[in-house]
Amino acid sequence: MSATTLDHDHAHAHDHHEPGFLRKYVWSTDHKVIGLQYGLTGLLFLLFGFFLMLLMRWSIAYPGEPVPAVEAIRNIPLIKDLFEAMFGRWLNPDGSLNGELYNMLGAMHGTIMVFFGIVPLGFAGFVNFVMPLQIGTIDMAFPKLNMLSYWFFFVSGVLMMYSFFVGTGPVQTGWTMYSPLATTTTLGVTNVWQHGHTWWLTAMVFNISASLLGSVNVIATIINLRAKGLGWMKMPFFCWAMFVTAFLLLLAFPPLEVAAILQLSDRVFGSSFYLPTGLMEGGKHLDISGGGSPLLYQHLFWFLAHPEVYVLILPAFAILTDVIPCNARRPLWGYKSMVYSVLTLGFLSFLVWAHHMYLTGMGTMMSTYFQITTVLISVPSVILLTCLMISLWGGSIRFNTQMLFASAFLPMFGIGGLTGLPLAFSFIDLAMHDTYYVIGHFHYVVAPGTIFALFAGVYHWFPKFTGRYMNDKLGKLHFWPSLLGMNLIFAPMFIQGMAGFHRRWYDGGKYFENTSGFTHWSTTLTHKVGAFFGLDIPDNMLSLNIVMSVGAFILALGQIPFIINFWFSIKGGKKAENDNPWGATTMEWATPTPPGHGNFLFEPVAHRGPYEYSVPGHPVDFFPQWESEHGKPKPDGSDAPAKTEHAATHH
Amino acid sequence: MSDNIEEIQKSIKKYLIIGALLIVFTVITVWLSYVELPTHGLNILVGMIVATFKASLVALIFMHLNHEKSVIYKTLVFTVVLVFVLFVLFYFSKMDPLVFDGFYKLSE
Amino acid sequence: MDIPYTVHARPDTGLYNAKIGIWLFLASEVMLFGGLFSAYIFLRLGADYPWPVHDLDVTLGFWNTIVLIASSVTVVMAWASVKLRRYGQYKIYMAITVICAGVFMFNKSLEYKAKLKHYAVKLTDGTILTGHMPEDEHHNTIPYRIKFGEITELSLTIPVKKSAITADPVGYVIPHIEGEAPKFKTADGKEITLDDAAFAELSAAAVEKAWAEGKGSATVKLTAVTPLKAAAKPSEIFGYTADSITFRDGTTAKGKLLDDKMTLLVDGIDARGVAQPDKSLAFDHRYLGAWQPAFVANREHHIAEFEENYPTRDKEKSATLQKESLFYKIHSSTPPAADAAHGGDKHGAEAHAPAEGGHGGGHDYPTVVIDKKDITFFSNFTPKLNTYYAIYFTLTGLHGLHVVAGALVLLYFLVFNGRMLREDPEHLANRIEVGGLFWHFVDLVWIFLFPLLYLL
């Protein structure tokens, strides 16, 4: 394995100029490096978004109380200035959060998690690293565009972060950026470049361009560069799910771009796309022509944003369809129905967007239509989940870290999905809309759902990136607190939401006595547990805020083992025994570890379907796609039918 | 697109004809827009039909969609369906048939 | 190792990579313009004003359409020429294509430019007056400004807690004051010029004091050493009364209102939004009173004509008739005032669509001085004017960007790919096909844009 890789790399280096560090890791066109770049940037953004959330949770649980450690931070040189510029300048003089800062944190948390964390890591990161290997090709169809895609994304990230530093601070109007509020805020400041908002919109334009380039690349690669023998129905489900995701990105993002351009025009040129006639602010008519409609914004936004939520979840399914069969040593159950489901899901996800808009008064016919499609779309989602569950049936499951995360995903996503169903009905949504119930719903899908799957993916492919395993003990130390923390945060949200807690209250409902006075077994329990530890937690809905904040804290602690594990294992982890340490069947495991430039040492040919685990009569419990018969060709290519003519021209 | 030299030679003439047709239909569009049909909605409908016809000429002949590969057809059909959904739903979100009678704006 | 299928098609899909790439890209472009067109549908259906029809320069739009169609033909001919290895022809065709793009953009810029100088002013009763601002002898527009004089005192409100919008006289007040670096006296008699440093000092002291007194904000008063004059666009200030003006940062100045009247060289009276069009505010004796008979005559003329041509049709429902009879256009050759009434003179009344207003001078237009209290809204013909112009600029602007981008790519092929043309013409043919596909798409979008924005 690694020895051969080294040789391979050497041979390579002599023919070309030694690619310098910059060419190799920064301006790289190699899909694996780009995948890593995307993945690492995504992880960093996830961490940052998580940090924003911790600040918010503090304010919710302890409104009006100084944020702990602020004083300490304000004493560290350098960090102090950074903290002051980003957050400190908005804090109350006593160091507590106020509504304005909370709004900034909330908006940026949502934006960063969705557009800068999960999509780059889950989609761009994994698809870039894994997909070309799985379909047995040497790189993406357009490597230069691929590099451009990452750098567009990078620029968009920089612009987004820059918005923390400008005059008005970052946006305050939620990740959904609803007009007219989002159109008119901070317009008092005439220099538009001092508006966090302008930077948000500009960053989004770059972000959209990046995902456009990325998705064109992914689709073209899957269509045209599949290895010999890899027919559509032999393709791992991972690639199918990513293929559909790429289509969602390709076709759903442009309307968001439209939405952003029109909003920018409203703000900068004073047009009225989203501003109705007669709009007033502060008792004065605005200097606008009017004639537009806030509904237009919502339509354009949700046309993207619903498919976007499937962009968040499909990579999770993609990863799990590799992790679960591999660790259950069972073929994926219902591969075909999963493929058709995911295609249906992709299509339907474009037709349900206005279920986010039941309360806008968009009209009864629209509501009816969108209720029907929304209920329909849960069918393919359920099929996907069910297939994954049945795949476990009769398996001999290896509970390594990735499998723990994978198996926790199933119930967590189940909760998230099932709580979405009631929301599909407009009459229930009337009560639930914009409450914590909705927050609970989508966080269950995205956080213990998608993020767990992403962790599973990291643990699963780590040996391919680096040739070393991640530590299993630390992995478990990562998993259990995460599971506990996630549920402590998100489960109480359903209770609170049904009690009428509105989202985006920076003080966690403290000043809304009517909605926070209820008791419930969960609040009583909290009260009693608190008393046991000598804490005075009131017996009402507000107590759940404290539970959630404790959960967030546990979750934060739980990530420390992961970070240590990740960096430590790169150099110090246990070495993987061979190129296919998990005994997997898909083609990425046929490459040397880590795969060199050009990936394969022999021309991979797909001889069978992707999930041939525990084939009766086969000497081992997996039968990889690339083997014509057991053990052939050897992974180092030594007995492969001489390297292809491509290789010949190359060397 | 076929790489056949003869076919390309033949199609050159076709391209010129299509170009001329497009110009003719542009004139027709302009003229039609000044004709007062019973409702302005009808004017729009007619105008859009002509425009769609012109657009299909461009797509079919200039962009060679008259003989393309199935992958591209599938992608485009999917996309066009989505655009159409977008149009129709945006239309109906303004024109809820339950509270509005008739095919609005064609009757006005 | 090279990526397969960059030049030749993969047998089972029949496509080379770039072709898949460009079609996917176009699919996403379809969604982009699809989104914009659906916004158009939405805005048009929701418009609460008569949607402009035939308001743009149709002739210009028509020629631009022809230019784009021509370029579409030449680009496909360029591709065919490479396939047939007729290199000379290829270069000519490609060059023509790029030139067409240039012509198109040139025309577009003419169209845009005319709009920037053309204004519409909405009066309180819904009448819209269109026209130009007066010009000085160098043909520079004299803009509309609220003018203040005898400014003696500035009063700044500085909040204690930092917030997005705070008193910022350096940015929001000083730029509107006439003269270099005006001097002020602070409460304790110090003389200062207001710049960033001075203001920072001032506000720090004030905030400290307010904080100590437990107040939410501090008020700082500055006295001008010599009385000052200020002039500002209405959008640059929050409001004003006869003796005070409030700037966007909340700073208030005491002074005397000198002038808030708007001078407009009127080229059109749009009375479609008025309940009784011939009683429109435009025909107030201070404004265009003398033109009312001409307006009425014009309206009657058009109604009569309509009834003759379409006897069975409801004239209330014809948008075209509404426009012809209630949007009275004044051209520099329109016979002034009452004369027109007698002739019922069609030529005079209709003139050339002055909405395009190519003429900068317009000395023959009636000059009207409008009271501020009669104006509800005004704008030049930019996205601000109404949702139609907003979507017009967005659609054509984005389309224009596509034209420029496409032309640059084609130009690149022409100029820099000479070697590929000789050595690997098949590869270049692919490139041109891909670039051409994009170019045709741009043409295709225009095919819809032209009728939707110019004609219907």
Ligand code: HEM
């Ligand atoms: C399984 C079927 C699902 C159904 C029926 C469903 C239904 C809904 C509905 C009706 C809402 C709107 C609630 C409201 O705002 O009042 C909603 C919100 C949301 N859903 Fe789902 N959902 C499903 C799955 C998912 C998945 C898989 C994800 C993400 C990976 C997701 C993410 C979200 C998000 C992010 C929001 C809230 C957006 C916001 O308002 O900020 N949902 N869901």
Ligand SMILES: [Cu+2]
């Ligand atoms: Cu949704």
